[in-house]
Amino acid sequence: MAPLPSIFKKAALHVLILTSLYVLALIALTNPWLQRHVIYVHKIHTTWWHDINKPEQFGFAKNQITPFNFSTPDGETIYAWHVMPLGLYAKHESEILQQPSGCTGDITKTKAFRLLKDDPDSRLIINFHGNAGTVAQGWRTDSYRTISDGSSSNIHILAIDYRGFGYSTGFPTEDGVITDGVAAVDWALQVAKVPSDRIVILGQSLGTAVTAGVVERFAKRGIDFAGVVLVAGFTSMPDLLTEYSIAGYIPLLSPLKSHPGLQKYLTSYVVDTWESAARLANVVRLSKKIRLFIIHAKDDHEIPWTQSEGLFAAAANATTDGGLDVTLFEKMKARSTIDMGEGAFISTWKASENKIIREEILAYGHHSRVLTYAPVALAALKAFGLDEGGVLPL
Incomplete structure (x- = not known):
């Protein structure tokens, strides 16, 4: 010994x-270049042994998904999936099966596109995924199935890979990724001709920050959407990095908790700050109508659920001039909070018939798997007004 x-x-x-x-x-x-590689992790994915131009490898019906590309104003090519709802696919299966498979050169020539564009009752969820991987990464494909297979037969999904991800060109930056998201929405509005009141914007993890940035740009144009759904979000990148752990295991700045001054100094070097709380507050102020859903799982080991508490507080406070002091805000929130057991709860902030914010903290779901859970699909249905009891009952 x-x-x-x-x-x-x-x-x-x-x-x-x-x-x-x-x-x-x-x-x-x-170093900004290295920092962006670590934050976006856009070169790491789990689909090396799959061809994402063949979505049936991920369990979808043949040609249920149409892979295609669109361009951004600054010249990048963005790869996307158009996911048809399974019920609608079933009605037109024979015709759809006759079409060529793989990435289409002109999506407007496909039956799936025509069913999206020509149906006055069609609805579209534009999905912004988290960091790392592609549109086919991990639980993402299961989440498309949860919505497209188990909901109304006219809810389509548009999922994109940001610049530098998957088959998309370019290198990710905050402004560039938001530009990609705006281009996706513009494609839906201008090419697919889906009006904004039939579009829900849904983001998970990093995608919540993309969603906040995109929706703010459209709010400045005076364009509102049927709803906005944020899953496992965060208030800002500098704030998140003081708590975040890579894959739930490797902490970044949390070991320096006892040195807040040093944490603040290091976060001053963050080049893409993704100020989601401030952007959401601006969206609430600018929008004439907003249905905002904030969802997070308590057992999320990557992004603490308290980050979504910050998003809810920022959005709710933006409904009043000057905001509320903490004590009054907490009292008002408590009056509209339903205890769901095991630490889970639902809080609804109803500023008016046109501005409603709902926070749902789940007991389970982890960071990514939560995308496949019923409350996420239910939020989309409520945003579209497809719930039997009306939108967001208190």
């Missing part, structure tokens, strides 16, 4: 090495 002092020396050496590596990593991450 080694002498006790020798054990202490080895332990101290290990701590010194780990601390040195941690400090060096933080210094390296002040």
